[in-house]
Structure formats: structure tokens, C-alpha cells
Amino acid sequence: VYARRREARVQAEAILAAAVGAEGAAALMPHLERVPLAAGDVLFTEGAPSPWLWVVVEGEVAVRAGQVELVRRGPGSWLGEVGFLDKGPAMATVVAATSGAALRIGHDTLVRLGSDHPAAASALLRHLTRQLATRIAEGSAGIAEEVSAGEYRLRKPEEVQGWLGRALEQLFGWGGAR
Amino acid sequence: VSAWMRRFERFAELSDEDVALLERIFVVSSYPAGHVFVREGERGSATTAAMYLIVEGSVRVEARAPEGGFGVRRTLGPGQFVGLLSLLADTPRAATCTAEGKVTAARLDRATLQELFRHDVGVYARFQLVIAKHLAQDLRELGTLVKEAIRSGDDRAVRERFGR
Numbered sequence: 525v526y527a528r529r530r531e532a533r534v535q536a537e538a539i540l541a542a543a544v545g546a547e548g549a550a551a552l553m554p555h556l557e558r559v560p561l562a563a564g565d566v567l568f569t570e571g572a573p574s575p576w577l578w579v580v581v582e583g584e585v586a587v588r589a590g591q592v593e594l595v596r597r598g599p600g601s602w603l604g605e606v607g608f609l610d611k612g613p614a615m616a617t618v619v620a621a622t623s624g625a626a627l628r629i630g631h632d633t634l635v636r637l638g639s640d641h642p643a644a645a646s647a648l649l650r651h652l653t654r655q656l657a658t659r660i661a662e663g664s665a666g667i668a669e670e671v672s673a674g675e676y677r678l679r680k681p682e683e684v685q686g687w688l689g690r691a692l693e694q695l696f697g698w699g700g701a702r
Numbered sequence: 703v704s705a706w707m708r709r710f711e712r713f714a715e716l717s718d719e720d721v722a723l724l725e726r727i728f729v730v731s732s733y734p735a736g737h738v739f740v741r742e743g744e745r746g747s748a749t750t751a752a753m754y755l756i757v758e759g760s761v762r763v764e765a766r767a768p769e770g771g772f773g774v775r776r777t778l779g780p781g782q783f784v785g786l787l788s789l790l791a792d793t794p795r796a797a798t799c800t801a802e803g804k805v806t807a808a809r810l811d812r813a814t815l816q817e818l819f820r821h822d823v824g825v826y827a828r829f830q831l832v833i834a835k836h837l838a839q840d841l842r843e844l845g846t847l848v849k850e851a852i853r854s855g856d857d858r859a860v861r862e863r864f865g866r
Contacts, residue, residue: 589849589852590853605838606838606841606842606845608838609831609834609835609837609838610835610838610839610842612839612842615842615845615846615849634831635831637827638824638827638828638831639824639828642823642824642826642827642828643823643827645827645830645831646819646823646826646827646830649827649830649831649833649834650830652834653790653830653833653834653837654790654791654792656834656837656838656840656841657786657787657788657790657791657793657837658791658793659841660787660837660840660841660844661787661788661791661793661796662793663844664796664844664864665796667848667860667864668765668864668865671860671861671864671865672865679857680855681854681855681856682855684851684852684855684856684857685852685855687857688848688851688852688857688860689852691848692845692848692849692852695841695844695845695848696841696845
């Protein structure tokens with residue numbers, strides 16, 4: 525049992541390190557909670573407050589907006605960044621699609637780390653700010669290009685849903701599973 | 703311009719000590735009408751890339767689409783950032799930002815930011831949190847606009863924001 529737990533911890537830290545570096549991962553690990561997941565477990569619900577950042581370390585989760593499943597994400601996926609940072613309602617619903625596990629950290633812990641362990645907070649925030657800035661920049665550019673290309677054409681509602689659905693995936697990193 | 707940081711809600715959670723240090727490292731200057739803060743397509747070199755926080759006045763944001771003619775047009779005012787995205791994501795400038803009249807802005811470049819990280823990682827981390835919250839709110843606003851258009855099947859609001 526202990527060997528398996530140690531192995532799971534090493535694996536989780538490696539997943540974290542891919543985003544925040546080995547040093548950052550080591551500094552952050554003590555402040556993250558490991559949550560076991562069973563298929564059907566809800567990580568967060570669209571429209572409800574969810575000040576948690578999740579990192580999938582085992583298994584798969586499904587991202588849904590409204591009734592539509594947008595994408596499935598596996599180990600190494602970060603979810604819930606927006607609500608985690610601004611404490612507003614979740615932008616989508618995320619449900620465990622298989623059994624697995626995720627790491628999570630709450631907004632209040634992040635604020636506390638900013639004073640007590642700034643190096644750990646900084647490693648996490650560097651990754652998040654870079655990721656959010658990239659998505660806003662690339663998502664906006666993608667939308668502007670589409671608007672410009674389709675300027676003189678009226679779109680049917682299902683066409684609107686198609687192109688904006690892709691934009692939504694790009695903005696929130698829901699597309700392109702790693 | 704003194705105590706400018708306290709004018710803006712987004713810095714409210716920072717302590718007086720943090721604000722005092724940050725106000726020392728931002729360089730507040732006055733820029734004439736027509737001054738171009740960042741130019742579309744430019745990539746700042748590793749250390750000269752900078753962001754600005756508008757303290758007084760307004761800045762016009764324009765971007766051309768690949769076919770020409772269309773662009774993102776917005777006006778930013780006091781408390782808003784100019785050039786933040788490309789500084790953080792290391793991407794080319796997405797738009798040209800021009801002073802509409804006389805503008806007072808606080809400038810922070812990447813080299814100074816790196817120095818802050820080495821000098822006081824605590825202030826650095828708490829400033830990062832302010833920036834991260836701002837980005838999250840921006841992304842939420844954009845996502846909400848897109849989701850609303852998907853729900854209604856009408857993309858006019860999105861076109862207005864991103865078209866001419």
C-alpha cells in the first residue's frame with residue numbers, strides 16, 4: 525500500500541512539474557489535496573461558485589457546457605482556473621468520466637501561499653498567467669479572423685454554434701487534449 | 703502623480719508596503735496625444751517588452767485582420783492595462799495602442815519585473831495574483847459573450863466586439 529501511494533505521489537508530482545517545473549512542483553505538492561474520483565463524480569458545475577483549481581493526474585474527465593459534452597481530458601489537464609482566480613461561477617461542468625484522481629487547491633490557500641510560501645505561489649501563478657494570456661491572445665485573434673472572413677454572410681444558428689464552439693474550446697483550453 | 707495605485711480597485715488587496723514598493727518600480731510618465739505604446743506585430747526583445755497601466759486619459763486599441771480593413775477597436779481607460787498579454791505570453795503585439803489625448807501611464811518592463819522576483823518574491827507573487835485575477839475576469843467576459851451567442855444562435859454581439 526505504501527509503495528503504491530508513493531508511486532502515485534511521484535507520478536502526480538511529475539505531472540505538476542511538466543507545467544511549473546520540478547522546483548515549483550516540489551514547493552506546491554504539500555499544499556495540494558489529492559482527491560480520488562469515481563465515474564460520475566462532479567468536480568464543479570457550470571454557474572455555481574467553484575474557487576478550486578484542479579489538475580487531473582489519473583483517469584479522464586468530461587467537460588460539458590449546457591447539455592453538450594465538449595471534450596474529454598486526461599492526466600495533465602488543468603481545469604477551473606477562472607473561478608479559482610476570480611471566485612466567480614464555473615464556466616463549464618466537469619464530471620469524472622472514469623475512476624481516477626485529481627489534485628486540487630483552493631483560492632484561500634493560494635492567497636495564504638502568497639504570504640507564507642511566495643515561491644510556491646509564484647510558480648503556480650507564472651504558469652496560470654502565461655496560460656490565460658496565451659488563450660486570450662490566441663482566442664481573440666481566432667475570433668477576429670473568423671468575424672472578418674464571414675463578415676458578409678449571414679449565419680444560421682447551427683453555424684454560429686459551430687464556429688463559436690471552437691472559439692470557446694480555444695479560450696478555455698478545452699480542445700486539444702494533451 | 704503619487705498614490706496612484708490606490709485609486710484602482712484591483713490593487714485593493716495589496717498591503718501598504720506592497721503598494722509602496724510597486725509604486726517605486728513602475729515609472730509614471732505623461733505621454734502626448736498620438737503616442738504609440740505598442741505596435742501590432744512587434745515583438746519586444748526579452749528585456750525591453752513592457753506593459754503600461756493607464757492612470758489618466760484613454761488609449762485606443764486597433765488591430766487589422768489579415769484581409770485588411772477590419773479590426774478590434776476598443777478604448778481603454780484609467781486602471782486598465784496596455785501590452786499585458788504579449789509581455790506574459792511572449793507573443794507578438796496583437797494590436798496597436800495609441801494615446802487618444804494626453805495620457806498618464808505607469809510603465810513596467812520585463813527586466814524590472816525579473817529584478818523584483820529576485821529582490822522580493824513575496825511582493826512579486828502578490829502582484830502576480832492581481833494580474834492573474836485580471837486575466838481570469840477578461841477570459842470570463844470573453845467566454846460569457848461567446849456562450850451567450852451560442853445559446854441564442856446570434857453572433858452579432860461577438861461581431862461587434864471583434865469586427866469593425
